[in-house]
Amino acid sequence: MSEASARLAGLFDGHRLTPTQRRIAQVLVRRAEEAPFLSSVELAESAGVSQPSVTRFAVALGFDGYPALRRRLREALRGGDGTPPAEAAEPNVYQQAVLAELAALRRLAAELADPTRLERAGRLLAGSRPLPVLGLRAAAAEARGFAYFAAKVHPDVRLLDEGGSHLADRIEQAADAGAAALLCFALPRYPRELVGALGVARTLGLDVVLVADSPLIPVAEPADQLFTAPVSTALSFDTACGPMLLGRALLEALCDALPDAQARLERFDTRAADRDVFLD
Known part of the structure; x- marks a missing residue:
């Protein structure tokens, strides 16, 4: 995933999205570089959903409409949203479990190429x-x-x-x-x-x-x-x-x-x- 895609993906973390809204989010992440410039109609066509679904998606993220979401997308790509905290030098048993899963998921990603x-x-x-x-x-x-x-x-x-x-x-x-x-x-x-x-x-x-x-x-x-x-x-x-x-x-x-x-x-x-x- 590119840095731009990762930044946009971070905007959607923590939000409960419907399957339709997740499809819209996937399109934005996949087309991160051009996402801030897509109209609601273009985004709807790309995701295979209706234009009102794009508006509902923006509202579900806490914006008053798609234009406000698009401004936020531009800000995210311009300045980023920070970086995750550094890993502890000696991970505890719970962190080790997470890291083991991450390693397995990376192998799975390669196998699904x-x-x-x-x-x-x-x-x-x-x-x-x-x-x-x-x-x-x-x-x-x-x-x-x-x-x-x-x-x-x-x-x-x-x-x-x-x-x-x-x-x-x-x-x-x-x-x-x-x-x-x-x-x-x-x-x-x-x-x-x-x-x-x-x-x-x-x-x-x-x-x-x-x-x-x-x-x-x-x-x-x-x-x-x-x-x-x-x-x-x-x-x-x-x-x-x-x-x-x-x-x-x-x-x-x-x-x-x-x-x-x-x-x-x-x-x-x-x-x-x-x-x-x-x-x-």
């Missing part, structure tokens, strides 16, 4: 109606997070985050309803029943997209589309920033593959505002 596989998996998931999302025990949080956001753009997402004898039934029901693929998050320690669940999915002909911590996990098979990022063991319980970020990357690829994703997000934002769902 070619987005072809992610984009292919995104198209596969977008075309599956319904889309079952599986994650048990330690991986349940990643599955829930993906399913929560995917449901805003995909018409039929089915979360499978509980084991038991009914798990195979739910996979069979998804296949009977037309599912073509299954997304699975697999993190240590791997539940035994995950092997059986994935076996059912493969027997039914579902393509398995697997997000895991290692290419050597015991639940994977050669035909799976496998994406890996290690978990960190620096703390008493594993942290899984890499696998979570991989899930979000797949979610982005899913959005890009759905032609009506942006329209669905816009409708959700409008309905949420009408119902006063969120505090901000």
Whole structure:
């Protein structure tokens, strides 16, 4: 990321933005050098959103409108917003955990230099109606997070985050309803029943997209589309920033593959505002 992009990205930190607003922020960061000179209409076209969405984005950041935001963008690129504090000479155990995750994320960024596989998996998931999302025990949080956001753009997402004898039934029901693929998050320690669940999915002909911590996990098979990022063991319980970020990357690829994703997000934002769902 360039210095200019980093400065603009810092302006958006700490703000709760809707998916539509995040897309606008991404465009500004990506086009940092020219961002202060883009009109609201140009920015809206570049982000694939409506012009009123740009105005709402500016208001969400605390400005009274887009012109005020654009002035702030110019100031940020002119003077910067300071630099982060220096690292402690001897990081404590909590800092070490963060630094370990940062190192793993840098390796993941390098591995994602070619987005072809992610984009292919995104198209596969977008075309599956319904889309079952599986994650048990330690991986349940990643599955829930993906399913929560995917449901805003995909018409039929089915979360499978509980084991038991009914798990195979739910996979069979998804296949009977037309599912073509299954997304699975697999993190240590791997539940035994995950092997059986994935076996059912493969027997039914579902393509398995697997997000895991290692290419050597015991639940994977050669035909799976496998994406890996290690978990960190620096703390008493594993942290899984890499696998979570991989899930979000797949979610982005899913959005890009759905032609009506942006329209669905816009409708959700409008309905949420009408119902006063969120505090901000």
